[in-house]
Amino acid sequence: xxxxxCVKQVPDPNTVVYQIDPGTKRLVRDGVTNVLDxxxxxxxxxALQLAERDGESTVTVVAMGPEDAEDAIRRALAMGAHDGAxxxxxxxxxxxxxxxxxxxxxxxxxxxxxxxxxxxxSTDGYSGxxxxxxxxxxxxxxxxxxxxxxxxxxVLTGQRVIALGYQTVxxxxxxxxxxxxxxxxxxxxxxxxxxxxxxxxxxxYTLADLDLDxxxxxxxxxxxxxxxLLPVEERQAGVIVEDNGDGAARIAELLRQRGVL
Amino acid sequence: xxxxxxxxxxxxxxxxxxxxxALFAVRTARLYRIMMAGAPTTRRxxxxxxxxxxxxxxxxxxxxxxxxxxxxxxxxxxxxxxxLTVSVVQIMLEGLLGGFSLPAIGRARWFIAANDIxxxxxxxxxxxxxxxxxxxxxxxxTTQLDAWIIxxxxxxxxxxLLLAEGFAAAAFGNEGYHWSLAGAALGGPLAxxxxxxxxxxxxxxxxxxxxxxxGLVTYxxxxxHFHIITSxxxxxFRSTRPKGExxxxxxxxxxxxxxxGQVQQFTWKDILDGYACxxxxxxxxxxxxxLTGKPLDPKKIIVDTRLxxxxxxxxxxxxxxxxxxxxxxxxxxxxxxxxxxLWSCTTCMACIEACPVAIExxxxxxxxxxxLVLEETRFPPELTKVFxxxxxxxxxxxxxxxxxxxxxxxxxxxxxxxRPDEPVDVLYWVGCYGSFxxxxxxxxxxxxxxxxxxxxxxxxxxxxxxxxxxxxxxxGNEYLYQVLAQGNxxxxxxxxxxxxxxxxPHCMNTIKNEYPQFGGDFEVVHHSQFIxxxxxxxxxxxxxxxxxxxxxxxxPCYLGRYNDVYDAPREVVNGLGAEVTxxxxxxxxxxxxxxxxxxxxxxxxxGKKMSHNRLDDVLETGCGTLAAGCPFCITMFExxxxxxxxxxxxQVEDLAELVAARLPKESAGAAAAD
Numbered sequence: 001x002x003x004x005x006c007v008k009q010v011p012d013p014n015t016v017v018y019q020i021d022p023g024t025k026r027l028v029r030d031g032v033t034n035v036l037d038x039x040x041x042x043x044x045x046x047a048l049q050l051a052e053r054d055g056e057s058t059v060t061v062v063a064m065g066p067e068d069a070e071d072a073i074r075r076a077l078a079m080g081a082h083d084g085a086x087x088x089x090x091x092x093x094x095x096x097x098x099x100x101x102x103x104x105x106x107x108x109x110x111x112x113x114x115x116x117x118x119x120x121x122s123t124d125g126y127s128g129x130x131x132x133x134x135x136x137x138x139x140x141x142x143x144x145x146x147x148x149x150x151x152x153x154x155v156l157t158g159q160r161v162i163a164l165g166y167q168t169v170x171x172x173x174x175x176x177x178x179x180x181x182x183x184x185x186x187x188x189x190x191x192x193x194x195x196x197x198x199x200x201x202x203x204x205y206t207l208a209d210l211d212l213d214x215x216x217x218x219x220x221x222x223x224x225x226x227x228x229l230l231p232v233e234e235r236q237a238g239v240i241v242e243d244n245g246d247g248a249a250r251i252a253e254l255l256r257q258r259g260v261l
Numbered sequence: 262x263x264x265x266x267x268x269x270x271x272x273x274x275x276x277x278x279x280x281x282x283a284l285f286a287v288r289t290a291r292l293y294r295i296m297m298a299g300a301p302t303t304r305r306x307x308x309x310x311x312x313x314x315x316x317x318x319x320x321x322x323x324x325x326x327x328x329x330x331x332x333x334x335x336x337x338x339x340x341x342x343x344x345l346t347v348s349v350v351q352i353m354l355e356g357l358l359g360g361f362s363l364p365a366i367g368r369a370r371w372f373i374a375a376n377d378i379x380x381x382x383x384x385x386x387x388x389x390x391x392x393x394x395x396x397x398x399x400x401x402x403t404t405q406l407d408a409w410i411i412x413x414x415x416x417x418x419x420x421x422l423l424l425a426e427g428f429a430a431a432a433f434g435n436e437g438y439h440w441s442l443a444g445a446a447l448g449g450p451l452a453x454x455x456x457x458x459x460x461x462x463x464x465x466x467x468x469x470x471x472x473x474x475x476g477l478v479t480y481x482x483x484x485x486h487f488h489i490i491t492s493x494x495x496x497x498f499r500s501t502r503p504k505g506e507x508x509x510x511x512x513x514x515x516x517x518x519x520x521x522g523q524v525q526q527f528t529w530k531d532i533l534d535g536y537a538c539x540x541x542x543x544x545x546x547x548x549x550x551x552l553t554g555k556p557l558d559p560k561k562i563i564v565d566t567r568l569x570x571x572x573x574x575x576x577x578x579x580x581x582x583x584x585x586x587x588x589x590x591x592x593x594x595x596x597x598x599x600x601x602x603l604w605s606c607t608t609c610m611a612c613i614e615a616c617p618v619a620i621e622x623x624x625x626x627x628x629x630x631x632x633l634v635l636e637e638t639r640f641p642p643e644l645t646k647v648f649x650x651x652x653x654x655x656x657x658x659x660x661x662x663x664x665x666x667x668x669x670x671x672x673x674x675x676x677x678x679x680r681p682d683e684p685v686d687v688l689y690w691v692g693c694y695g696s697f698x699x700x701x702x703x704x705x706x707x708x709x710x711x712x713x714x715x716x717x718x719x720x721x722x723x724x725x726x727x728x729x730x731x732x733x734x735x736x737g738n739e740y741l742y743q744v745l746a747q748g749n750x751x752x753x754x755x756x757x758x759x760x761x762x763x764x765x766p767h768c769m770n771t772i773k774n775e776y777p778q779f780g781g782d783f784e785v786v787h788h789s790q791f792i793x794x795x796x797x798x799x800x801x802x803x804x805x806x807x808x809x810x811x812x813x814x815x816x817p818c819y820l821g822r823y824n825d826v827y828d829a830p831r832e833v834v835n836g837l838g839a840e841v842t843x844x845x846x847x848x849x850x851x852x853x854x855x856x857x858x859x860x861x862x863x864x865x866x867x868g869k870k871m872s873h874n875r876l877d878d879v880l881e882t883g884c885g886t887l888a889a890g891c892p893f894c895i896t897m898f899e900x901x902x903x904x905x906x907x908x909x910x911x912q913v914e915d916l917a918e919l920v921a922a923r924l925p926k927e928s929a930g931a932a933a934a935d
Contacts, residue, residue: 014650014659033653033662188645191519191635191740 001057001114001151001173005047005081006104006134007040009065009072010124014038025226026094036072039119041079041186043179047117048080048187050151058082060111064092064103070202077197078189084202085111091207094219097125101133103217106210109138115156116176120145135176142176143169147183263359264425264467274356274471281475288482288576289490292536295574299529302508307501314619319493324617328543331393334386338415341383342489345419348376349474352422356471368439377426377442380419387416401542401560407580408540411477411486418473421466427451428462438463483579488539492618495537498530499619503774504610505823507627510739520631520737524569524593527625534620535567544612544622549853549875550605554868557605559612559622565597566625594629594637601867603629604641608735608858609818614849627858630737640736647862648738651745655727656693657862666723668695668702672709675720677756685720687712688758690772690785692765693728694892700899701764701892707921708764708788714924715801719762725752729771736859743779746771750781764788764917766819766891767857773824787820789830789890789916796836803923805838812919813884814841815875815898816851817891830890833916837923841888844878852878856893872901879911887913 011032019028044061051057061076063069064087073084087103095103108116116135121128135142147166149158151173160167161180189197207214215221241250255261265271317323322339326332347366354361366372391412394404427447429438435448451459481487510516521527544559545551551558571578572589591597603626612622633639650659666676668691675685689712695705712719730745749772753761761783763769773785795801812834820826827848831841846852855861855871865871876898879887889895898913 012653014646035649035653185642186645188634188638188640188648190638191513194740195514 001051001054002112003047003051003057003059003115003117004108004111004113005040005044005059005061005076005117006108006119006130007044007061007063007072007076008037008119008122008124009034009063009069010037010122011035013123020229022229024094025229034068034071036075037119037123038186039121039123039181040072040076042181042184043117043119044076044079044081045184045186046146046149046177046179049184050115050149051080054151060085060113062104062107062111063087064095064100064107066093073202074197075189077200077202078193079187080189080193081200083200085205086202087205087210089207089218091214091218091220094222095217096222096224097127097129098133098223099217099221101130101137102221103207103210103212104130105134105137106212107205108134110205110210114173115151116140116174118176118178120178120181131176131178138174138176140174140176141171142178143171144178145180146177147180149177263356264464265356265359266464267359271357271359274353277472277475278353278357281478284479285482288479291574291576292482292487292570295525295570296529296532296536298525299527299532302528302530304498304500304530310501311497311499314499315493315497318496318617318619322617324615327615327617331390334389337379337382337386338390341379341386344379345376345383348372348422352467352471356467370440373439373441377423380423384416384419387412391416399542399546401545403540403542403560405485405540405581407484407486407578410480410580411484414473414477414480418470418477421470421473423447425463425466425470428459428466432456432459432463480579483576485539485578487536488618491533491536492539495530495533496619498533500530500621503824504613505770505774505819506778507624507734507775509743509775509778510631513740513743518632519635519739520633521625521628522592522594522632522636524566524573526632527566527628531566531621531625531628532570534622534625535563535570537618538563538567538620539618540564541617543615543617544620547611547615547850549607549609549611549855549871550868552852553855553871553874555601555605556599556867557602562598562602562622562625563620565593569593569597594632598629600633600639603633604863605867606858607818607853607855607860607871609853610822611818611850611853614822627735627737630735631739632737634737635740641863643863644736644738644859647732647736647859648741651728651730651733651738651741655745655748656697657728657732658693658697660697662727663724665696665726666721668697668705669709669721669723672706674709675718676723677720677758678723678725680720681756684757685718686760687717687719687791688753688756688761689719689721690761690763690765690768691721691726692763692768692892694896695764696726698892698896700895701915704764704892704895704915704917707915708917710921710924711792711801711917712762715795717795722752722756727752729768731767731771732859732862734771734775735857736862746776746779746781750776750779753781753783759784761785762788762791764890764892764915766817766823767893770819770823787824787826787829787890789820789833790826792916792920793829793832793836796832801836801920802925803836803838803920804925805923807837807839807923809839810842811884812837812839812841812886812888813844813879813882814847814888814890815844815854815879815894816848817889817894818851818853818857820890821851822849830888830916833920834888837919842882842884844882846878854891854894854897856891856897861893861896870901870904872897873905876901876905876907876911880907885911886919887911888916888919889913890916 012035021028047059051059059081060083061073061081062085063073067088070086073086077084085107087107118131132142143158145161146158147161149156155170155172157170160169241247252261265274322336325335351363351367362368423443426441426443428451430444430448431451435444540560542560548559568587572587606626608623610623646659647657650657654660654662691705694701727749728745729749730742734742761772766787769785769787772783814830814834834841852875854875895913895915902908902911
């Protein structure tokens with residue numbers, strides 16, 4: 001099987017306090033450690049496990065981003081992906097979800113595939129729309145929130161996470177699966193993998209390579225506009241009541257003040 | 262009369278000696294070849310140190326005496342064995358040549374009397390050893406059939422010797438054969454058997470004696486008793502490098518394999534360690550993981566190494582239960598040694614410290630962790646976050662690198678990068694805990710105040726400091742460690758740093774003992790040493806008035822066992838006007854808090870918490886203050902004290918905090934408001 005995994009480079013969600021440029025409404029990337037999106041790592045892990053069980057599959061990672069997004073691809077290659085593709089073009093900056101999906105779909109169409117893995121959503125943008133759009137543009141089914149899967153005789157059987165539990169679904173290839181976050185424990189690259197990744201091939205694609213117009217993607221093509229960015233309201237500190245015999249009465253008073261009682 | 266009777270007997274003896282010698286040689290040669298096929302390690306140079314150790318540990322049996330009773334018994338067996346070797350030569354030649362005496366001593370009364378006395382003492386010692394295995398039964402001592410074969414054969418061959426002498430005296434008169442103490446004692450009663458019976462007894466027991474010796478010779482390489490040859494060698498070849506230095510994987514980017522996944526990847530010295538082990542279990546008894554019900558038993562690691570080696574060599578050990586299941590294909594990790602055993606180790610080095618024959622357990626465990634991390638990527642899941650954060654933020658906590666110096670805000674400390682033309686005398690290496698961990702930030706601030714009060718011209722690296730790599734290295738991620746180490750060495754050299762003080766023994770150990778592997782040579786001292794010197798020279802004066810008995814001190818492994826610093830922390834406590842109330846396990850016997858070897862950054866899922874176990878020692882002293890000198894220890898103890906509800910009984914304080922609280926008012930004032 002030819003397995004494709006869409007990945008993304010994001011500011012390290014475990015360390016970064018997000019800063020947003022109020023003018024462009026984009027993330028400030030200066031001085032920020034960029035990493036392979038942990039969500040994408042989980043999707044890649046699911047893909048690698050499928051490829052390992054199958055033994056004859058190749059895993060290609062596809063990313064769109066600035067030149068240095070190649071670091072994220074290298075990390076994916078170190079984890080075990082066979083090769084990579086980076087869509088990078090100055091004209092792509094400022095793409096909205098649809099623009100991103102168009103570029104990914106175009107590159108994926110050129111590379112060829114049997115199955116595409118995506119994260120359910122990226123850890124920075126969180127639109128969650130790109131997997132569905134890519135599937136639509138390629139004209140293939142999209143299975144969302146997949147937590148486990150198996151492919152036999154060209155048919156995928158998988159479990160979807162739903163509110164009540166899990167739903168077992170089936171679909172013939174080709175198709176796109178969006179992997180539920182937390183469903184797989186992403187591996188840490190082995191040193192051999194890190195060394196091998198330096199020699200693996202990463203193909204670069206520009207807008208021209210993909211036969212896309214600047215109107216299709218990037219700032220120019222973006223129809224979706226971010227109007228305003230607001231910080232999350234900080235959680236209020238709680239009140240600790242120490243019981244000196246009158247604890248219950250004081251708690252009742254506090255509740256009364258807040259109109260609960 | 263010669264015990265071999267005639268030429269046929271002499272030839273039979275010759276054949277037996279040659280046969281036994283050949284078996285011994287073939288078996289030992291196989292074990293030697295497989296050992297020398299191990300990875301290289303340099304164990305030459307420092308011959309003076311090696312000979313000194315040989316003298317104390319082998320000839321003086323110094324470590325054995327830490328357990329006095331068995332120490333004395335073993336001392337007698339060891340020296341008895343050496344001295345009786347001369348008598349064995351005498352006896353074999355006597356049998357081979359049909360009567361022979363070593364010149365000068367062969368028939369000398371003092372020689373024979375000495376032999377008899379030694380033989381009797383050895384027999385008594387062996388009886389004690391047997392009693393210990395049967396009745397005392399220390400829990401860490403596992404007894405295999407092997408042990409009984411050894412004790413039995415040694416005891417029996419010496420008994421046979423004494424009996425042979427007794428029968429000879431009965432048959433020929435004590436002067437007729439040759440005079441002996443045993444003859445004098447036993448000759449009379451045994452004469453009751455009549456001359457023929459006595460002769461038969463003499464010949465029979467002489468042969469029993471000789472056959473048991475020859476049997477032992479062939480048996481030794483198949484048994485842990487091989488240690489009589491390998492342990493002395495092992496002591497001699499023990500590393501003379503700093504104890505805290507792990508071997509570096511050279512050219513890691515080009516290496517074919519990483520760490521040890523198969524026994525042949527161990528160094529020849531690691532394999533010799535396996536041969537040298539007598540399974541006494543002193544390492545087991547000292548291991549904080551074993552003591553809290555973890556699957557790790559340092560002795561088992563060494564025994565497993567030996568079992569795997571023997572399987573590779575195609576030599577089968579005798580008198581053991583576990584050998585049957587092991588084939589050359591049995592994997593070392595996952596087959597003989599479980600992953601959990603390796604991840605339970607805190608690298609505290611209590612095992613190495615306890616071992617009477619200089620076995621080096623910890624580097625082996627780290628080598629196997631290297632295999633798990635760098636090749637197999639099999640490790641506790643918490644470490645993924647640790648490794649990622651070390652790689653991205655140069656701290657294990659997932660906190661931003663650029664906030665590293667936030668702890669020092671408002672203190673007005675010199676940051677080297679900000680004032681390049683104002684050189685400092687000493688660099689204060691803060692470490693990740695001191696920089697980021699709320700509890701240990703208090704230590705960093707306290708130490709800054711102390712240094713300031715003593716008028717030290719010091720600075721910090723601020724955001725340019727990075728993790729030394731100790732947790733990565735001890736967790737097996739040598740590659741990540743090397744990246745971090747390289748970066749720090751370049752930074753330190755860039756500022757021309759010569760002298761470093763730190764409150765973290767792990768940072769201290771890595772910079773002092775391991776950075777030389779990257780060309781970084783710095784003078785590194787622990788803050789306890791630095792403060793002790795300041796107190797001695799009078800540059801630092803403290804208010805006294807502490808309760809003399811209020812303080813106990815927990816020796817950090819990386820300060821004590823790793824770097825032999827035991828007195829400085831106690832001198833600091835003396836400077837506070839108090840004396841350390843020692844725990845029952847202290848100094849080189851101190852029990853680990855459970856935080857080393859990156860354990861502080863992993864979950865402790867199996868068994869009792871090691872920190873709780875150590876806290877029991879602390880509480881036993883009745884001291885209200887637990888003085889500490891390591892951020893890992895402080896973290897572990899804070900957790901243990903909190904989760905066991907002992908905050909009322911004891912508080913953990915770093916030495917720097919205790920000192921800072923005793924700074925005289927005026928110098929405290931001068932040392933900038935905290």
